Amino acid sequence: MSPPIESHSESDSARFKRQAAEHAVEAIQPGMVVGLGSGSTAAFVVRRLAELRTEGRLRDVVGVPTSRATEALALSLGVPLTTLEERPVLDLAIDGADEVDPRLGLIKGGGGALLREKIVAQASRRLLIVVDEAKLSPRLGTRWPVPVDVLPFGWRSQVLFLEGLGARVTRREGPDGSPFLTDQGHFVLDCAWGPLDAPEALAERLAARAGLVEHGLFLGLTSELVVAGTRGIEVRRPG
Numbered sequence: 449m450s451p452p453i454e455s456h457s458e459s460d461s462a463r464f465k466r467q468a469a470e471h472a473v474e475a476i477q478p479g480m481v482v483g484l485g486s487g488s489t490a491a492f493v494v495r496r497l498a499e500l501r502t503e504g505r506l507r508d509v510v511g512v513p514t515s516r517a518t519e520a521l522a523l524s525l526g527v528p529l530t531t532l533e534e535r536p537v538l539d540l541a542i543d544g545a546d547e548v549d550p551r552l553g554l555i556k557g558g559g560g561a562l563l564r565e566k567i568v569a570q571a572s573r574r575l576l577i578v579v580d581e582a583k584l585s586p587r588l589g590t591r592w593p594v595p596v597d598v599l600p601f602g603w604r605s606q607v608l609f610l611e612g613l614g615a616r617v618t619r620r621e622g623p624d625g626s627p628f629l630t631d632q633g634h635f636v637l638d639c640a641w642g643p644l645d646a647p648e649a650l651a652e653r654l655a656a657r658a659g660l661v662e663h664g665l666f667l668g669l670t671s672e673l674v675v676a677g678t679r680g681i682e683v684r685r686p687g
């Protein structure tokens with residue numbers, strides 16, 4: 449059976465991610481402190497930054513990684529890193545997303561790094577989001593559940609709370625079937641609400657609940673979206 453017309457092969461998707469990432473890296477200026485996101489698109493950012501260093505450019509740029517995986521990748525490629533303790537205000541952060549709505553609201557957390565990602569995003573003067581066009585969505589929740597980072601303590605109570613808000617809740621598991629643990633040792637509850645009419649109201653409800661450490665709705669944080677697809681690269685800003 450042939451694939452749906454709008455679907456992309458794996459290599460198209462990877463190419464678009466790389467193109468968006470490499471375009472965004474052009475925003476990095478010498479001397480900047482840059483938040484480095486997590487996931488396959490953000491990995492292209494780290495790789496491009498490493499290439500530019502090899503070419504002798506942007507050698508004084510330092511990164512703040514949003515996950516252990518990004519930290520390991522950056523270190524393996526010789527990209528210097530710092531911490532928010534040393535540099536609490538970042539010039540720029542570049543990160544991927546799972547779903548992007550027309551107002552540039554995001555769902556993030558497909559890799560489970562949403563807590564550090566949001567901390568880094570809020571510590572940055574500018575947040576550049578890099579995606580392939582398959583991430584664009586008319587309404588958040590259409591394509592992706594909202595990941596919620598919860599403390600293991602009391603997690604079943606959180607499931608009931610989230611179900612009470614209308615979600616179908618799945619505790620994320622690792623490949624061996626044991627609970628997925630974030631870099632902070634938390635669980636992730638993937639909450640399927642379907643397309644969200646009022647993501648801001650939901651975000652407020654989630655933020656008010658003790659034990660829900662953070663949620664994957666990133667609203668009003670995106671400074672620029674770089675989206676790559678069959679029609680090339682497009683940069684969007686919040687309207």
Ligand SMILES: O=C(CO)[C@H](O)[C@H](O)COP(=O)(O)O
Pocket residue numbers: 465485486487488489490543544545546555556557558559560561562565
């Ligand atoms: O939020 C994230 C990780 O927590 C990632 O940015 C998101 O999952 C996108 O991943 P990818 O670039 O691999 O498609």
